[in-house]
Amino acid sequence: MSLICLKNLSRRYQMGEETIHALRDVSLEIERGEYVAIMGPSGSGKSTLMNLLGCLDTPTSGTYELNGTNVSEMDDNELAEVRNREIGFVFQTFNLLPRSNALRNVELPLIYSGMTFDERRRVALEALTAVGLADRVTHKPNELSGGQRQRVAIARALVNTPSIILADEPTGNLDSKTGDEIMTLFEDLSRKGNTVFVVTHEEEVALHARRIIRIRDGLIASDEAVKH
């Protein structure tokens, strides 16, 4: 069975009198270990799709099965648990907590999952070491470079060993060299068996993935494998 199974997924928003169809009847299957890029111009519905995949939002109609459970009709608290367990987010603006150091930022998901102090310290240090920041654990976000910040964010996304890693324009705020480094990191993660989604509008970034899904007007315009 697939890791992710979307069936006729739709999301509509009500803006005053007008109904906006952000996503129309999207069906999609993603296998474990895939490396997928989601592309599309702004307003195409790719953010909506990402929010649904990340269980931040629920569909208006259709079903979403993640790892065998139907998450499309869960309430707020159940979704929070699923996000904590199954999904690692990487954001364009890093979204680290500014007053907490790298270690505490990475520990955060573990605090919410209820891990004991010693255990989570160990796991968080491992995650930071894995992204090459073992010597930066006590630094606060404003003491780190953009690339380092994004690595902390990736460590935070990985630390709960989620089923999928969802990166929303992960290189958008980085120069091209650091951007490349981050993309290499994602490739590594993918090679180690993680399922990775990268949402982007840059062709170059998307080409790192092995499957590109293009969204236009709330529909899947194309879905093809990348030949390397």
Place this chain on the structure above:
Amino acid sequence: MNFLSELKEGLAIAWDAILANKMRSVLTTLGIVIGIVTVTLMGTALDAMNRAFHQSISIIGADTLFVQRGSWLAHTEAEWLGFLKRREITWLQAREVEKQMTLARGVAPVVVMFQSVGYQSRNARGVQIIGSTDQFLVTSGFSVGQGRFMTEMESEGGRPVCVIGMDVATNLFLNEDPIGKRIRIGSRPLEVIGVLAKQGSFMGMKSLDNEVIIPIRQLLGGYWRNPDFQIQVKVSEINRIEDAKEELQGIMRKIRRLAPGDPDDFAINQQEHLISMFNRVAGIIATVGLLITGLSLFVGGIGIMNIMFVSVAERTREIGVRKAIGAKRRTILIQFLIEAASICMIGGLVGLAITYLMVLAVGRFMPVPVSLSIPVMGVAILVSLFTGLASGFFPAWRAARMDPVEALRNE
């Protein structure tokens, strides 16, 4: 995530947030500090008033009954004027009660008047002159500090002797030994045979040591022929006080010749009446006082609520991130509640410290002992905690219900 670790995490975050906005935290806390200071000061004042009253009233003794024309529990002026129209309690009636009471350890007729008292060239005005018998020592609970009280012989014979209060002794005699000296009450000379032990003051205001006790016959013969008497009855056993009251009432009705259907035209008063009257008044003062001071705490609470709304709005994105990472509604709610409660608790503790110092400073100039009591401190801490939780609830609730997508989009 269990509740305890949620609390711990919440505390850490709250501390971070408070430190990150030091100035704002200080200003917000100020409202609570002022609120807690006013409330605890009020509480301490009420406390001191209560304590002073009960200390003063305990001199009377719970086992003494006071037969008078009027009741201590007069509610209105009309009622009070009604008491004054009743027949006076006479010397003969007082003597009758003395003879007939069986459940009493002592019965003393008492008449009180005010006179100036003199010794050589010194004078004291407005001294309380108490005319009574040797039994007065039993019924009043006074004790003699120096010399002796009058004997039954002196009392029955109406001898020109007197026992003076501590204030009278120091005012008239300075450092001289008063025993055996003659003082003038009005124009008549009386010999001092004893000085009462110091009793202090009633609620720190009216001195209880400014009196002279003389034999009642001396008073009747020399000063006031037909006064209105008060009869003090010391009950033989405190647990038979109700029986004694009944007996006393029967005797009084008989000697005042009341027909079976007539209402009493006298009152039997006891300490409890004073206490219940005091409690009624004190209750009103406490309610009004705490209400007014509570208002300042309320204003402080609104300040906290205001600043918590700002804090939530400022940290919308952080809330979004926390939710994306797996924080549940409850977790966010608790986080902000703890933040509000922490600010209030800090304010409460600072307020308590200030109150403590103020009480310490003011206490030196107060006639009655004043101190910050443990219950008042406990209540202050609980109140500040409650204020924090109450004023933090709406902002925290708003934060907890935020949609993660919206929150993350916030710049």
